[in-house]
Amino acid sequence: MPPPTLHHRNHAVPIHLPRRTLQAMPTELAPLYSAAIAPDRTPDLVPDGAEPFVQLAHINKSFAGVRALEDVHLTIERGRIHCLVGENGCGKSTLIKVLAGVYPRDSGTVRINGRDYEKMSPIDSIREGIQVIYQDFSLFPNFTVAENIALNEQLADNKRIVNWKQVRQVAQDALKQIDVSLPLDARVEEMSVANKQLIAISKALRQNAQLIVMDEPTSALTEREVRNLFAVIRRLQARGIAFLFVSHKLNEVLEISETIMVMRNGHNVSDGDRAEYDHARLVFEMTGQSIREKSYAYTPAPGAQPRLAVDQLTVHGMLQDISLRLFPGEIVGITGLLGSGRTELALALFGMLPIASGTIAMDGKPVRIRTIHDAISHGIGYVPEDRLSEGLFLEQSIGNNIVVRIIDRLRGALGLTDKRQVTQQVDHWVDALHIKTGSPELAAKTLSGGNQQRVVLAKWLASNPRLLILNGPTVGVDIGSKNELHELMKALAQEGMGLLVISDDIPELLQVCNRILLMRHGRIEEEILPMATNENELAAKLIED
Template identity: 35%
Template sequence: MPDLIQMQAIDKSFPGVRALRSVDFTLRAGEVHALMGENGAGKSTLMKILSGVYQPDAGTILVDGKAQSIGGPRAAQALGIAIIHQELMLMRDLTVAQNIFIGRERRNMFGVLDEAWLNASAEAIFAQMKVKIDPRARVADLSVAQAQMVEIAKALSYKSRALIMDEPTAALNAKEVSELFAIVARLRGEGVGVVYISHRMDEIRQISDRVTVMRDGALVGTVAAADTPIEKIISMMVGREISDAPPIVPNLAGAPKALEVRNLSRGRAVRDVSFDLQRGEILGFAGLMGAGRTELARLIFGADRPDGGSISVAGKPATIASPADAVRLGIGYLSEDRKHLGLALGMDVRANIGLTAMARFSDSFGRIDEAALGRVAQDYIAQLAIRTPSDAQEVRLLSGGNQQKVVIAKWLLRDCDILIFDEPTRGIDVGAKAEIYTLIQGLAAAGKSIIVISSELPEVLRLSHRIAVMCEGRLTGILPAQAAQEHIMALATQRETTAGAAA
């Protein structure tokens, strides 16, 4: 019998990125096949191709041994392939049943809906799943776990033979996870092939039959879950060579403390986090997506309010109730989403650099001293080697690396002594990455204190003087520079063992 699904030599490029390189993947009926890899390895892209969201540039997909082209979500559904996306794709204002059958409502010749059939059918699916959810409830009123169950019910309603789950447990607590696993196990028993994307080693061991690891858009290998040690899988995930020179860790003994964080907490996202940051230090934050690193940065920057804990800046207790407070204290936050949150793309380089320091460049009537601002902008363009024809160039026309430098200039102009970089090189090509690294190291050498949040381990290893690792909102350890990748990964996947404690 042929495999349920065979993907052969799939290629996919997006502008500027080669997302998939000749990837092979097979799914058998009645197996749970885990798909693993670091963020950006290409897992989600591969599965979006299988579910018709993207079209491959090259390669073939066989379903039951027959070549198929999957032109869109509807074609995938017709072949019995359903996907549960990482971000829940539900219509919050519609009811549970309306969501499940969207696009396939039973209706008469006038388009009048049969609401009773809708609710009864949804009820039947939930009964089969042994889940209690009211089909008439509005999705906006459900918990995330219940919404997840609605997504699964929707997938099942297609009579799916292949079910793709993209990080389905990211928002679930231990009890909900075990309910989900029970459903997955039942589906496997009924002959459904399940692709399971997750970062969590313990889950993979618990439910999967085979594991496929991807890295940098390519297939690393497929192994049987039962007889492959976790260490082996981790080394497959991170196995890339680090060609860059390791950081020279300065002797920071006796350096004053720039930032002291104590017991900082916010809901489940950040739980009891304490650490110190010294003057001149680069502290890397490693962890998987959703580990709480960005949430921690937002607390330090005053973008969110903590439930508890304290922060001291330069040895003095600080109250940070808003980003404006943080900026006054010399803390700058360079968001991972610089296009939306860091830059005014349609404005020129000069205006962007001066944006947060307008008070300094305007008189009491609010008139801007363009000449002075221009001189400062020119200085930074030279100092940070920003490649732009002039300070009057619109920022949207610069490359990603140079845009990032403009953001850095903006914060330097505000005299920030503590800079938090959140994914500083996301979407930046390899050459420009090295430049950003040199820049960050130069800033530290000049006495700035720096936090680098990155999902790319090589980046953390390349930059950090110390490496903090987070998992599920907790700081699971602080390691010295050049710690073993396996060690970091182990801390990053170290879930709480006490079941239900997270609820």
């Protein structure tokens, strides 16, 4: 049985898909599709003109009674670069999925390419030339570059036999379109994230893309790769292809986009030309808050030893001659672009990278850190960047997540774990950090992002570290919880803990840290005092090369 036909190049062809094609479709698509072929459609007679390519208006969408989108509109012009920005959970992804036909809308109108859609299925959307590139790119790591690019076309053409010559030809043509050369026979798993993205774009182009939607396209790219991606996008734009970026990286949004649309809590809050926006306005529109948190007031204790003293630390190919001091009660921010060495510094201090030379001292005592265990035994804790995979045991209970560091100490008779002490500890931390849950016995995955991060913090605080390294402490946390987490961090520092905060969230750095170290190419470039700078200045410094 042939796989489903995903796109038809010719709109005028009446659509008569055999029943068996419906059965062959992924089950979640089939019902949508069968509904969508019902209405009679007239061939598209509207010429390309003034009318926008996509017009979504008054879109409403709820999940189990929760409003995800409320009266939202989205207009996309041909050959224009649009950006959709907003905090996590603001409804960006839901809107994209409505546009892609993955979620049926509850109400509202969808007009694409001059045609109104009563219902829209993923197939309709693809046929209209809308291509969504999700964060995982939907590529096959075990296939070659060529096959990944040509696969969808082969499937769409109902091919049964693979013509490898044709596959290579298709891939070569596609890559030529974006002026990129990649080894056709290399496996995609060997490709960098940036190259995977280019492969995904070429794949989309082969399917007659008129609009390419990219979800957080730059989140794992280095500065140079971002430039390269932007160059490709501008080339394609010149050929009339529209782009919709979904992003929270405001610098990049401001750089590439021509039209900006901001969403918050399932609403449009503002949209307009790029020229109308600057960094501060975007932050304000996204968060709806102009009230600044109070910045952290650090008062040095006289004559104190530095909690952490790093001298001339070098990790081959990653860090070069890093020296820094962090005193008890300080919150020091480390910032820089991806690849600047900010995460590498954290990993090196946590015993996860081989230190080639340099010294580290804790409270004046020199220490050697070669393993995670070394780091922990010297009182260093690390809240990792990727909470879900590195920080939490999602399926385990909240309680188990909290005591994992200290279970060895909670012993009673015969050296066996004392359940009463365990319960005490768990209750104490759930209470102290205001972790909102029905019961600590529930799995950690039942919590919201902010509460999950509190669980990760509780895990470390329970073992009473002297230095806590936090990497992207509020990524994926909503604004309210973010402020609470910031207050918590300040409180910890005030009690004498040293905090090293790795972040590229500029307002966060300015509000939480008493000093900020800017990294570039594996070195600490500059020390910045929050009081002596502002968001725009720091943002500009951050992207300088």
